[in-house]
Amino acid sequence: MRHSNLVLIFAITILLFSFLACKNNQPKPNPALASIDLLRGDILLCGNPQFGDVSFSMECNYDTRKAFDLAISLLHSFEYAEAEKAFVKVIDADPECAMAYWGVAMSIYHELWAPPGPKELEKGSKLLEIAETLPKSDRAKDYLDAIGVFYKDWETLDHRSRELLYEKKMEQVYLNNEDDIEAAVLYALSLTSSADPNDKTYKNQRKSGAILEKLFVEYPNHPGIAHYIIHTYDYPEIASLGLTTARRYAEIAPSSAHAQHMPSHIFTRLGLWEESVHTNLNSSSSAICYSESVSAEGHWSQEIHAMDYLVYAYLQLGDSKKVAEQNAYMKSIKKSFPSNHFAVAYTANAIPARIALENRNWKEAANLELPTLEFEWDNFPWERSILHFAKAYGSVRSGHIPAAEKELEIIKTFHQQLLDVNNAESIYKAGQVQIEIKIIEAWTALAKGDNEEALMVMKLASELESKTSKHPVTPGEVLPADELLGDMLLLLDKPGEALAAYEVNLEGHPNRFNGLYGAAVAAKRTGNEEKAVLYFEKLMKLTENSNSDRLELKEAEEFLEKNTI
Template sequence: MPTKVAASHPYYNLGPFTLAISTSNPSTQTWFTRGLTWLYAFNHAEAASCFTQAILHDPTCAMAHWGLAYAVGPNYNKPWERFDARDRAASAKIGYEAARRAKAAAGAAAETSYDHEGGVTVTVKVKPWERAVIGAMQRRFEGGRPPKDPGVVNARYARAMGRVYEVFGHGGDEAVALEIAVLYADALMNITPWALWDLETGAAAKNAPTALVGSVLDDALGMPGADKHPGLLHLYIHYVEMSPTPDSKRALDVANQLRGLVPDAGHIHHMPTHLDILVGDWQRSIEGNYNATIADERYLAGCESGAYNLYTFYRLHNYHSLIYAAMFAGQKKTALDAVARMEKSVPDWSRLLSMTSPPMADWLENFLGTRVHVLIRFGMWNELLALPLPPAKDQDLLCVTTATTAYGRALAHAARGDIPAANAEQALFEERKSRVPPSRRAYNCKALDTLAVASAMLSGEIAYRQTEYDCAWHRLRRSVQLDDNLPYSEPWAWMQPARHAYAALLLEQGYIQEAAAEYRADLGVDERLIRPRRHPRNVWALSGYHECLRRLGRAGGEEGVRVQRELSEALGRADIRIRASCFCALDADRNESLGCGGKGKGDDNGSGSGNGGAKVQASADGYGHGTCRERDSRL
């Protein structure tokens, strides 16, 4: 049994949000509010601890038991299907028992609450809305066993919350109405988590309650106190981010209202950056995610379980998002500093990844390969070649990291023109990739799917260095296709767009129109790509597109002037010289490694060798070599 902690004990700064519940104990009220705030900040373990403290201070507080049931149940990022068997069984049992205790406390004939601090018994009337949400919670946990069909249970709970919303979601107590709206929207979103929208059409996904979610959230945003409600603002960002309009005024206003609202909750600092990335505000994404990592470090300093819990997924996600934004902004120092901080944020990675419930290796191991992607992005070939594989005894545990490291080293060898070494590392990469289990994830993707992008890209770049250009174009186009078709994640699970390499090499070989088309798509200048696959205002594609316009004689036109303005702004924030959208381009690699042009001076990137940019004719279908399709059957 945990030790009871006074609410006055020093604690994190969680901002102004509160929700009054039926209890005579001020400490219970404080701990409940903390728990609910952490729920909305997606730190469910800390929320459960707070609700447990609320129960210790007032065991008869019905809403404290309700909160505990809520905290251990499924959520938008962790539906029932993502629980491992042990976790699912334990959570179902704890949730069921807490929900039953909440119902018993709410339905007691003599509704009393014992004030442990004061030593007196006082009568506390349980409010009708509290009875209603407690009743709905019974539909989420029935029988104390994991649900056989989570979809049925999720829909049943949402229907129950819908009935609560009909009664209490409008008028009356404004704070209660707002809270009920948030709880109902959350229940609806958990019917089809991360699948509210059809990304290809922009319409609501089939069988998803998207329109109803939007209606509930839109109405709630018009209620008093909406601009200070972390749960509402958080859910709205998740609702709109996969929609066709993540850049709507309402969406961006919501993001701005959420910034800093819960000072010590890292995930709340991070959430607005989902939209920052989608609209190409890379600097704001850097700032928001940096603030998230600082808040997380404050949280970690006071967390009893330290780094060995599922919230570490959220902490690593915030570092990763910071690194991702810095990469798109061309800020090498920021990215490398964040990688180092992320790696140090877990004292013992082997201990963390060896935890089996939850299966931390499946959730978190992918983050350990991040350094490789940063080194590739910034053309740091020598550093890549100096990067060791994980120790042999750890390579099964660190299977994604091992494969990713081999991939990076193979690219570095290819960039330096050492094809035999590149082929050897490529063989090692493919062998190690074959050992990655399908359970390993990169956010909403399977790690195997992101490694398939790596496989196609690596094959394409090696073919390019061997001047097998038709094969190179085929393979690089395949990498672009695989990258584009990854499931939605924010940030995207593949850290450097395959399109950046493909376009840079097209441009280097003189295929200017083709390269320009790829850059236009990446920047979202046209609508060839759906919103999540675009990267507006990123310095790499701007650099490449500006060069295309210059070579096409269009740099002085309206579009050329606009691109030049955006490029100048982006270059002003970058900390390196950028000559191409990928350092795999031979001329870009050579100029950067020689320190030409100021900012790049002193970078140790190795050097490339090749044809110096002469145009090489490819066949119309891009295959050319008769054996290319056969050799690429594995792609």
């Protein structure tokens, strides 16, 4: 998998510095810049050095225009480190370009991604203080005021509140500059980023999508428009609206590991596993190349994030060989960068949990251990709960009730830890952990023989999950609650109800291996041969190109031989 096809964009570097011949006429940089740890150096890209078409330079030295537009393109592709370096090159060449300071502040905001920490927030605040002293147009002032509210009072005001303030400010920028494409694009992104994760009407997302889709017709090669359409529709109920864009986006920004990965968000929602595999292999390859180019000690978070979606897709394809290869590779990773990234924390716990649980290897699940990856695990209670959920579920399905109850108590401490933080993000994550708790309580009750209690609590878990949206980092729940409800109903000899649960699950999680198998078995046990054939045939079709040792496929093959002509 490892290779190096680094492209150092010398032409861009030459362009960025070509105007320095006129340095005698340049304004001098603000002395305060010397105290700020800005990223500098060559802009490192892999493969085809294209990031789409953007034109956004404002009020800066004419010679910095191409550099500024490259920086914006990198920002739209979530290539944050390289975007910051590009904006800093503009600042170094034109210290009075106020919008370049805005660009660095945007590059460390990480909207829709990992929120900035105290160090980054302090850095952004200092940059904006300098920008405040520079001459600027009313339009530039609008942009700076908008990002300014995100950094203002960061020590006392939580991230969610500042994110909402930024969205409202960007709305005004959008309304005040109706011909400004970037204002519309960035406002649309702010709507998606600030959307209520419990709003199943997707009010913000639909509003954002309407803005972006209209723009995409006129600007089909703009990286931000395509990128944010995918994020906006990254939900099972509306994912189909983003399919055309998903298939286009990777072509717009071939140098971006994130751009290569993003289409798989839509492919995953729609159960298009082969397409998800293809785009995540490309993403992983690009991310490895970038890691090598910066001589990083460890693996880039973008590579590890792509692996999560890749393993999920391989599991649904029943490709046991590929799953095993990815699992071994994940176990070999000891360090990552940026350090302690939440996407890495999620993936490192989710991959082994998914593999054990999806394959119904209860003993393996019960004996999972914390990844050996160097990480500050205490700061990630939700992500750690995934591992303990797998251990608890594996234990209870193996008949080891005390072990399951011990794991359940650990999960409850994570839940309380998230509640104690008491901000919007932690409350959402606490809700996800609460679903895990209810699932384990339900299956523990079943193991103890209290079937009525078990079914009641499992239905509650299913209901709770139906009222929340998935987190953007995840390809999906480790095990969907509706699918587990179907499993329980089958064990309770209620195949008709089980079939209904599996079919609900397949509406939100199309082409899941275990969902199709469960629906087929439930249909067979109800005597509905037509539906059993339908779901078994879908399962066989889904896995026809896989190297699989799943026993469910043998069962499907034998049933179809007896029940089809």
